[in-house]
Amino acid sequence: MTDYTDIINLRHSIHSHPCLSGNEGETAKTIVAFLKKCKPDELMTNVTGYGIIAHFKGKKTGRSLLVRCELDALPITEASGVSYSSVYKGIAHSCGHDGHMAILCGVAKTLAESRDNRSNNETEFGDLLDKGDIYLLFQEEEEIGTGAKKMAAELRKKKMKFDYTLGLHNSPGHKEHQIVLFNKTCAWASTGIEILITGHTSHAGNPQDAANPTDAVIKLIESIRKLDKTNAFSTIVNFTVGTKDYGITPGNGAVRITARANEDAGLKRLTASIEKNVKKIIETENIKFAKTHKGKTGKSAAKNAFKYNISYSDAFPATLNNLSFSTLVEKVAKNLGYSTKRNLIGEFGSDDYTYFTHNTKATFFNMGAGEKHVPIHTPKFDFDDNLIPDGIDIICSVYKQIQQTQ
Numbered sequence: 001m002t003d004y005t006d007i008i009n010l011r012h013s014i015h016s017h018p019c020l021s022g023n024e025g026e027t028a029k030t031i032v033a034f035l036k037k038c039k040p041d042e043l044m045t046n047v048t049g050y051g052i053i054a055h056f057k058g059k060k061t062g063r064s065l066l067v068r069c070e071l072d073a074l075p076i077t078e079a080s081g082v083s084y085s086s087v088y089k090g091i092a093h094s095c096g097h098d099g100h101m102a103i104l105c106g107v108a109k110t111l112a113e114s115r116d117n118r119s120n121n122e123t124e125f126g127d128l129l130d131k132g133d134i135y136l137l138f139q140e141e142e143e144i145g146t147g148a149k150k151m152a153a154e155l156r157k158k159k160m161k162f163d164y165t166l167g168l169h170n171s172p173g174h175k176e177h178q179i180v181l182f183n184k185t186c187a188w189a190s191t192g193i194e195i196l197i198t199g200h201t202s203h204a205g206n207p208q209d210a211a212n213p214t215d216a217v218i219k220l221i222e223s224i225r226k227l228d229k230t231n232a233f234s235t236i237v238n239f240t241v242g243t244k245d246y247g248i249t250p251g252n253g254a255v256r257i258t259a260r261a262n263e264d265a266g267l268k269r270l271t272a273s274i275e276k277n278v279k280k281i282i283e284t285e286n287i288k289f290a291k292t293h294k295g296k297t298g299k300s301a302a303k304n305a306f307k308y309n310i311s312y313s314d315a316f317p318a319t320l321n322n323l324s325f326s327t328l329v330e331k332v333a334k335n336l337g338y339s340t341k342r343n344l345i346g347e348f349g350s351d352d353y354t355y356f357t358h359n360t361k362a363t364f365f366n367m368g369a370g371e372k373h374v375p376i377h378t379p380k381f382d383f384d385d386n387l388i389p390d391g392i393d394i395i396c397s398v399y400k401q402i403q404q405t406q
């Protein structure tokens with residue numbers, strides 16, 4: 001039985017010193033120090049920022065595999081109560097990226113051990129580096145959705161191509177040690193939408209004089225909710241009208257939404273419908289305003305009493321899965337004795353892993369962390385260390401298996 005104590009200690013040390021997106025220097029330093037001991041054939045550091053890629057080369061040419069994990073933590077105050085809790089107030093590894101990094105470091109260690117013990121063939125996986133190339137990628141800025149796009153562009157610039165690409169995540173809500181695989185969509189597409197409506201204010205005692213966007217905001221929220229379907233839906237994340245001043249009738253409003261769909265085309269259709277609704281509601285409100293303000297504000301001014309602006313941010317394309325590769329991962333997991341499950345609809349939460357999935361056979365798997373495990377992105381969350389051996393075993397076995405495919 002392999003001893004994972006050093007990997008678990010590494011995870012705890014990363015957990016105590018979490019770094020926010022775009023500021024992952026301290027974590028990157030810890031990872032680079034660990035990887036150096038594993039003597040990869042190539043170690044790329046500061047890729048587009050703090051990104052790291054460790055490349056281990058097989059003796060003979062074979063298939064290449066890219067495995068991705070994430071470097072960043074979240075702006076959350078940890079309340080897990082573990083002895084190795086975050087020493088930085090307001091920053092915590094509440095998504096388990098510390099665990100994913102530990103898994104990839106464990107893979108690096110296993111590869112190094114396999115190479116060092118090549119002659120006596122003593123390791124669990126035999127000579128893992130007999131054939132092929134394996135790249136372990138530590139991605140910056142996953143939580144803010146900017147890291148993968150930059151790093152994937154850099155890989156293209158360096159003309160680095162991979163036959164297979166693998167991503168993973170711990171997953172509370174599923175049985176511990178259960179491996180969850182996907183059919184078509186791994187993670188849904190999503191986008192943030194901000195709709196700003198401007199009218200004009202009046203004295204609160206004369207509300208009839210204002211172009212007050214309150215009705216437009218209410219109608220808009222109702223209309224957006226009606227667009228929800230099984231394969232596409234929106235979450236109203238914030239809305240406002242006016243200010244805190246009791247003497248003023250509101251003159252502006254805002255509705256902020258996150259729209260999601262299981263495919264990029266579905267998200268396009270949903271945002272087009274939202275835009276159509278905004279346009280229609282504002283037109284109706286302008287006609288209503290013009291009718292009640294005939295001669296008061298001037299005909300053209302009344303017609304354009306309300307204006308709007310729509311802007312988009314935090315966009316993630318859907319992550320699509322390669323079914324033949326996910327079937328291979330499923331087979332490997334089953335052979336190792338794990339129970340497996342297929343997620344047929346995909347995860348609602350988006351992941352920028354999608355940028356690594358072009359021109360390669362890409363798949364993603366989730367590792368069940370227990371049905372009652374604290375959910376990710378919450379203060380009490382801590383990664384389940386029992387998943388470290390699962391991840392290492394599956395990645396190493398998948399790498400070995402793909403060398404045997406035609």
Ligand SMILES: [Zn+2]
Nearest residue numbers: 095096097169
């Ligand atoms: Zn995450």
